[in-house]
Amino acid sequence: MQVTYRGKQFAIEETLTVLQLLKRLKLLPESVLVIRNGQLVTEDHHLLPDDMVKIVSVVSGG
Amino acid sequence: MRCRTCGATAVINMRQHKLALCAEHFVAWILHNTTRAIHNYRMIAPGERVLVAVSGGKDSLALWDVLLRLGYHADGLYINLGIDGGRAYSAQSQAKAEAFAARCTAQFPKTRFFVVDLLKQYGESIPQLAARKRRETRPCSLCGLVKRHEMNRMALELGYDVLATGHNLDDEVATLFGNVMRWQTGYLVRQDPVLPADGEGLARKIKPFCRIYERETAAYALLQGIDYIEEECPYAKGATSLQYKETLTQMEHDVPGTKLQFYVKFLQAKAEGLFAATAGLPELQLCTTCGQPTTAEGQCSFCRLWER
Ligand code: SF4
Ligand SMILES: [Zn+2]
Ligand SMILES: [Zn+2]
Numbered sequence: 001m002q003v004t005y006r007g008k009q010f011a012i013e014e015t016l017t018v019l020q021l022l023k024r025l026k027l028l029p030e031s032v033l034v035i036r037n038g039q040l041v042t043e044d045h046h047l048l049p050d051d052m053v054k055i056v057s058v059v060s061g062g
Numbered sequence: 063m064r065c066r067t068c069g070a071t072a073v074i075n076m077r078q079h080k081l082a083l084c085a086e087h088f089v090a091w092i093l094h095n096t097t098r099a100i101h102n103y104r105m106i107a108p109g110e111r112v113l114v115a116v117s118g119g120k121d122s123l124a125l126w127d128v129l130l131r132l133g134y135h136a137d138g139l140y141i142n143l144g145i146d147g148g149r150a151y152s153a154q155s156q157a158k159a160e161a162f163a164a165r166c167t168a169q170f171p172k173t174r175f176f177v178v179d180l181l182k183q184y185g186e187s188i189p190q191l192a193a194r195k196r197r198e199t200r201p202c203s204l205c206g207l208v209k210r211h212e213m214n215r216m217a218l219e220l221g222y223d224v225l226a227t228g229h230n231l232d233d234e235v236a237t238l239f240g241n242v243m244r245w246q247t248g249y250l251v252r253q254d255p256v257l258p259a260d261g262e263g264l265a266r267k268i269k270p271f272c273r274i275y276e277r278e279t280a281a282y283a284l285l286q287g288i289d290y291i292e293e294e295c296p297y298a299k300g301a302t303s304l305q306y307k308e309t310l311t312q313m314e315h316d317v318p319g320t321k322l323q324f325y326v327k328f329l330q331a332k333a334e335g336l337f338a339a340t341a342g343l344p345e346l347q348l349c350t351t352c353g354q355p356t357t358a359e360g361q362c363s364f365c366r367l368w369e370r
Pocket of ligand 3: 349350353354362363365366
């Protein structure tokens with residue numbers, strides 16, 4: 001799958017759930033939303049090799 | 063995961079509420095919860111006109127969208143701070159706010175949108191003002207002062223009853239945490255979902271998203287196709303409030319609902335009289351230049367900024 005996070009793009013070769021992907025990136029599910037092929041998905045969702053995944057940080061402010 | 067209401071595939075799981083919802087029912091849930099906050103905290107009376115301060119970010123644009131959908135008379139105000147940060151931050155956020163305003167006007171034809179450009183209005187942007195005041199590394203307190211003043215001024219000049227900002231639960235909790243860490247009793251007394259108008263003709267200030275997590279406002283914006291600016295203001299980097307948010311989110315991860323509890327119980331304790339004895343709110347007088355309330359004699363701190 002192709003993952004985009006904070007303007008960077010990288011590939012991950014395995015099939016993972018959203019939660020596993022976030023763990024791997026050391027992100028808390030409370031601080032992001034995950035969009036798979038344009039659709040918002042929950043943490044138990046399985047991400048497949050062809051998926052385009054975007055991780056959006058939800059933290060704003062200063 | 064399945065939507066609790068209809069059983070379709072859920073788009074969001076909110077552990078803090080033990081609730082998963084599909085797109086349709088999540089949007090309805092946000093509208094319902096905002097309505098509840100508006101009623102419970104008596105934020106907007108029937109017929110009142112609301113000015114929404116929009117930054118181009120997810121929270122304020124989502125709030126504007128929600129208020130319009132709920133049938134309120136809500137107009138937008140964008141304040142251009144003149145911040146560049148090597149990526150035209152203010153110009154980009156204004157473009158997002160303008161594009162969204164156009165969408166609002168198309169859907170709700172009576173909607174209006176106002177822009178205040180600090181550079182045009184006062185001859186200096188936030189970075190220029192901060193440089194003159196030797197605050198170039200951390201202009202946030204100056205910036206906050208200027209934004210508050212300009213929101214008040216516009217609401218007064220244009221005759222709005224209510225000024226709404228997009229502060230979400232995470233913002234409120236980070237502020238509360240900071241105020242508690244320093245036992246800022248004066249700030250704690252004044253931290254509230256609704257602040258009554260400080261003076262004649264000024265608007266009441268409301269935060270209709272104060273009980274909505276920022277992950278939920280972000281999901282709402284995404285699901286409604288609201289194109290918001292994802293990048294932060296360049297000066298937000300390293301802000302204490304962001305450090306607090308990180309700590310609090312770790313606590314929320316370990317015990318879902320921690321943030322909501324912390325905030326709601328604070329409001330309850332305050333309603334029951336905690337902090338009241340220490341309140342000692344200073345007397346307000348009217349600024350001799352702009353007429354807004356101030357604790358200082360003569361000019362308010364905003365007007366003093368421009369005296370050279
Ligand atoms: S981060 Fe600071 S400078 Fe930037 S908009 Fe917020 S208060 Fe202003
Ligand atoms: Zn549903
Ligand atoms: Zn003044």
